[in-house]
Amino acid sequence: DAGVIQSPRHEVTEMGQEVTLRCKPISGHDYLFWYRQTMMRGLELLIYFNNNVPIDDSGMPEDRFSAKMPNASFSTLKIQPSEPRDSAVYFCASKAQNTEAFFGQGTRLTVV
Amino acid sequence: AQTVTQSQPEMSVQEAETVTLSCTYDTSESDYYLFWYKQPPSRQMILVIRQEAYKQQNATENRFSVNFQKAAKSFSLKISDSQLGDAAMYFCAYRHGANSKLTFGKGITLSVRP
Numbered sequence: 001d002a003g004v005i006q007s008p009r010h011e012v013t014e015m016g017q018e019v020t021l022r023c024k025p026i027s028g029h030d031y032l033f034w035y036r037q038t039m040m041r042g043l044e045l046l047i048y049f050n051n052n053v054p055i056d057d058s059g060m061p062e063d064r065f066s067a068k069m070p071n072a073s074f075s076t077l078k079i080q081p082s083e084p085r086d087s088a089v090y091f092c093a094s095k096a097q098n099t100e101a102f103f104g105q106g107t108r109l110t111v112v
Numbered sequence: 113a114q115t116v117t118q119s120q121p122e123m124s125v126q127e128a129e130t131v132t133l134s135c136t137y138d139t140s141e142s143d144y145y146l147f148w149y150k151q152p153p154s155r156q157m158i159l160v161i162r163q164e165a166y167k168q169q170n171a172t173e174n175r176f177s178v179n180f181q182k183a184a185k186s187f188s189l190k191i192s193d194s195q196l197g198d199a200a201m202y203f204c205a206y207r208h209g210a211n212s213k214l215t216f217g218k219g220i221t222l223s224v225r226p
């Protein structure tokens with residue numbers, strides 16, 4: 001298996017633009033997590049899904065952020081409109097029942 | 113709410129020496145897991161070692177071992193025979209139960225001197 005695949009690896013966008021981050025979990029994994037990493041706040045959970053259903057979205061900062069998982073092999077995290085304070089590395093991770101989480105390579109987002 | 117604290121922002125170790133990274137956590141739960149993750153400059157998050165709270169025996173993985181003090185809520189990582197490739201950020205993490213989210217500490221930057 002190729003592991004968790006995130007795209008793009010890097011994204012630079014202007015303030016106010018819509019940004020979509022993508023994640024393909026490992027086949028057979030039924031949990032998917034979105035984390036954000038910043039210098040100030042470290043690694044924090046944004047949202048996670050189980051069997052494509054959002055279980056905990058308490059970490060989603062505000063209405064500008066939305067996440068979807070239309071099927072077991074794909075998830076998106078959208079920011080609209082983007083702001084400079086959204087600049088961070090966004091990680092996607094997946095896991096199966098009673099196993100450990102595997103992380104993707106992350107997407108470095110820069111909003112200018 | 114559960115919290116994970118890594119109070120040392122940076123540490124340095126001489127190649128081939130041993131280093132211990134500290135972590136404390138706070139929880140009122142009894143069913144939980146603790147982890148150490150490594151993040152090299154490539155930014156990939158790599159699982160180093162895990163410990164189930166119900167197990168008294170400390171986990172070991174080759175040169176990596178933990179000192180799990182449940183009553184003190186302490187979970188330190190010992191790296192023996194340090195290698196240049198061990199240089200990275202290390203994160204301590206907590207998970208309540210088998211299938212929930214990870215809560216991370218702030219991380220510690222480990223440098224290895226040749």
